[in-house]
Amino acid sequence: MAIKLPVYLDNHATTPVDPRVVEAMLPYYTQIFGNAASRNHEFGWNAEQAVENARSQIAKLINATPKEIIFTSGATESNNLAIKGAAEMYREKGNHIITQVTEHKAVLDSCKRLEKYGYEVTYLPVEKDGRINLDDLRRAITPKTILITIMYANNEIGVVQPIAEIGKIAKERGVFFHVDGVQAVGKIPVDVQKDNIDLLSVTAHKIYGPKGVGALYVRRKNPRVQLAALIDGGGHERGMRSGTLNVPGIVGFGKACEICMNEMGEEAERMRRLRERLKDGLFSRLDEVFINGSMTYRLPNNLNISFAYVEGESLLMGIHDIAVSSGSACTSATLEPSYVLKALGVGEDLAHTSIRFGLGRFNTEEEVDYTVDRVVETVSRLRELSPLYEMAKEGVDLSKMQWKAE
């Protein structure tokens, strides 16, 4: 078995660019390099045509029309534009926004910023499985509510929210519905019509496209959504996002969407098989391992597991030739354990032991088997080193211990 090390299993962070995407992009650097906004020569026309083609490819993947796609620099910008842009545009209608606690920071921090400017934000809790309760949502809506912003699928635990049901509620109550679709689009079917989504953030680099390019779907009818721009200038993108378009990036984004459109069904099945192989391998050889979040409503390529009694950073150190992420405080910039796991009611002790596995298009069965072997070996070794494992095996109830913390 010859596999290339290190193994990349961090596909929720970013994905490698598909070679077919790179190939599609290359001519747009050196030959078709025009500014898509140049209206009076062939260089501009060709660039514009390429952009419009990409717009169609992206729209098709989410069942939108090309004119509803606004290009941005990535999903962080898309989330900012959707939330702040809608808040400003509809300020007279109301000042209330509803979101939920496991959103990405690009959404949470945009909401927090608006709170400083007098907006009110409701942060819905999640159930143990990571999904919001629809009754909580119904109760939270007031006549002042202008926007509901809920992610399609979570970046840490892969849990998929009941988007179609939320969309229905939003439509009934006349509230705009924004969805951060970064982890879901291209991985599972996302349909803005069926799901009643009014605003949808997407990015290229999570679907084997280039970094630095994203889009915001902005619904044009039933209802028409308007946004106040965050970036002013030449009035590009229907005035919602000025700035010269990143033509090669956009071409790559379009190509990446086209590939997802054609291969998503098959690829999702393959991801699911690899994920089950990974899960079964770990669960059959280790005790005291716990899945974080719903296994039913989950992206096919995600697995998030707590390995009790083994601290996440030390586990990462032991499997250094496998690229994954941990919810351990020691691996985060803030030195706090994952807020997502905390929201699920996962104790901080278990949050410190969590690992996120993100499978992708280029992973193989051999890589999964290698990962299982390495993780089992390292967890076993570190448990031999763990006083907590020893105490648990002796029957000590760790939750009742008086710990002398610093």
Place this chain on the structure above:
Amino acid sequence: MAYSDKVIEHYNHPRNVGSLPKEDPNVGTGLVGAPECGDVMKLQMKINPQTQVIEEAKFKTFGCGSAIASSSLATEWVKGKTVEEAMKIKNTDIVRELSLPPVKIHCSVLAEDAIKAAITDWKRKKGSDAPAAAEESAAARS
């Protein structure tokens, strides 16, 4: 985060992993940290009551690589030292030896605490030495 060679060396080949019998009157056990904080160290030493020399030391640690390395190093350092000498080991010595970055200094503090806790436990077991032990422990903290 990049680890120093010494941290990696201790992580890959931790010294003196294991447990000593807690009930043994000559064994002191220090258990410090908390699972919620992501670090728990258990350090045990077997001390000769006549010579006060630490004859054996064992550890088990739940924590990051730096925590494992700090406690592994602590067992290496206390072995063969007298109780009095071991009490003088400072967390800053551990930081220097392992080249720990600022965010990992608490690992070395925990290792120093574990040494002191184990010695305090041993002194408590000695019973008659209890007042002295409490005094010494208080002095060490100041």
